[in-house]
Amino acid sequence: MSNNSSLVGGVSYQQQVYRIIVVQILVVIFVYINLLLIFTFFKKECFYTNARYILFAVTLLSDSMLLIISTITVMFAYFRFNIQVGLCMILCNLLFLYSFVTPITLTAMTLERYVAICIPLRHGELCSTRSAMHCILIIHGLSAVPCIMVLSAFFATASLSLYTKERTCSMETFNVYRWQSHMVSAMNQLYFLLMLITIVVSYVKIVKVAKAASGENKKSTWKGLRTVILHAFQLLLCLIQLWCPFIEAALLPIDLQLYIDVRYNNYIMFILAPRCLSPLIYGLRDETFSHALKSYASFGLYKKNRI
Template sequence: MASNNSLNGGELSRYDFRVVLVQVLVSVFLCINLFLITTFFMEAFFYTSMRYILFAITLLSDSLFLSGTNVLLILDYFHLTMQMWLCLIIVIVLYLYVFVTSVTLTAMTLERYVAICMPLRHAELCTTRSALHCVLIIHCLSSVPCIVFVSIFASAPLSFYKQHRVCSVEMFIFHRWQSHLRSAVSEFYFLIMCVVIVFSYVQILKAAKAASGENKKSTGKGLRTVVVHGFQLLLCLIQLWTPFIEAAVLQINVMLYINIRYFNYITFILAPRCLSPLVYGLRDKRFFNALKYYALCGLYRKQSSG
């Protein structure tokens, strides 16, 4: 990020305010996630059900990713440096959880497809054991792009990793082809995930047209869930392009670069990670009732049962 010294007083004040606002938003998001994760572990039904296990994985992944990116934002703001080998580890972990969230969203879409289009096999295919295997597969698939990125970053000399600099992924890009390869791998993954989501949506749409009564209501809700997952993946895909846009804008105007980077962080990093709690934390009736019960210290269940 550009040096604060290059900004005048008014611009610096606005930048300070935005950094503080990001801290507030991230803090609120992490508190909400902590409450959702706590609720998940308080009910046996949730941590023995595949859809809620995958939901918990997205919460944990998003929380780790936001915490990591926020730490880098603070370090950048105060111009605090670290050795590049430590920066590389942080960058790789953040890349891992970008893909963990996206691949998990795709797995959640497939779970909805099985539940609606193959209801008789749902209990057989979506067991707790299958969910744990699915989590392992998600992390393995998400690790493949990270391995590619490590091979790209390995082109740097050993002396580079002993240097102290402000941590940024751009520090490891020495050639244009490295940036293109990183982008190509990411886009290939997101293309596959988009195909899966479109396939699931079409199949659920067919089931919705053939359904009636309660089944029609269930399939309609499943369609809306798949659409939200697709929108989340779209935001994550756009996030991959933001470094290229920011690098181009930086050559034109420093303040415009800061404004665009701030907008990108709010829109393509914070926003998609706020959708999961809304989809499963508020729209899911069973989970929402559990949230109200624990938020009101048990008063909700007593009132509803009285």
């Protein structure tokens, strides 16, 4: 155990470092892409005055915050670095908040597509810039409810001495009693069910309109339907992420190394993977946004070539 090739819980030190390097590279790439997309969003008025793109920017900001905070907590857990419970509480609750912001925003974006396709005459009224601002407040309000409940339960049950103790930073730290984990599970299941119902109903309504449409309207409607399908897939991955803490919590008392490995794989599949879909859906598939993005990314050379 004196050299770098020693095994720590069945995994060599080199393997641990390799995994962390892979995560850091992926996080840097995704955060850079998100920042480039956010820069593009603020450079053109047609983007920051459009409800659809405003909600898209919210997902980019939420994803960036989630990636940065989650990679910090994953590194702490992977290298078994303990921190004070008070600091862990701040990190985990921000992480918990942004875990809900993205799927709720995706649900709102699906509803926006539903209004645009199924109720086009009221789209301007229901999906104005002002409505988008109100929607952002509602999204963050709904996302904050689980965090407030977790904190309230923790403050009511934890002793003051616990705040200064050092622990492995995870959401399980705040479950002093078993009923607290059941409460979090119930909230996640409720949010999962409501968002799933919204997506399914919107999808069915849009399919009906797509079948009845004709000509250019049909083409536009089916494009909107494909966007909803991508939202649904991205949302599914985000919602599975809400279940990951319960799987990890069950493994933690059994085998610490297994817990760390599962948490690493969950991070790759259900946190990093869904976050690469947002740039795909609006950064590349959306023609207007794609041209603007390529222009800024190539420092104007793409625009000159097109002309």
